[in-house]
Amino acid sequence: MPKIVDHEAQRASILEESFNLFARRGYSALTMRQIASELEISTGTLYHYFPTKEAIFEEMFGHMSRRVVEEAVASLGAAPSEADRLSVLMQYVQQHETRLQNMLFVLLDFYRQQNPDDASLFSRQIVGFFRQMIADQLGYDDPDRAAATFSLILGILFHRLLDPTHEFEKLLRFAPEPPKQQP
Secondary structure, three states: OOOOOOHHHHHHHHHHHHHHHHHHHOOOOOOHHHHHHHOOOOHHHHHHHOOOHHHHHHHHHHHHHHHHHHHHHHHHOOOOOHHHHHHHHHHHHHHOHHHHHHHHHHHHHHHHHOOHHHHHHHHHHHHHHHHHHHHHHHOOOOHHHHHHHHHHHHHHHHHHHHOOOOOHHHHHOOOOOOOOOOO
């Protein structure tokens, strides 16, 4: 009897497992054959789901980005104020610091290996996705505030990467306060 394959589950599994592979080895160091070997699937199976390494990467990164956003949104719960929601978001960033830093590594490695125009388009889509999530979840009407908050998060992640001895909380001490509500 032929084996019944859940194609969506197989595709999701490839995306999940490929993140750790890209984070560990880097985009440029991998071929489709190596990816298949590391994931213990046939090269034919990999090509069945993804035509190129770039396609795997872009879908994997989108998949991981959506997952991070879903987790972050779930952690926000019913935080009542903008300041509370920002605080909970920063706690999420702190708790998932290594994974978020790995996402930055992987994205930067991909960016360096691609045609600058193609890489810029993909990067802008990812950045736009995260800025929109920040705006939606923190209730920002001003896209520049969402961009500034995203820049703060990126800055903290990079700072802690370069100097892990610097305490996360101390880096937040100078974060801008939300504007006071007008009565």
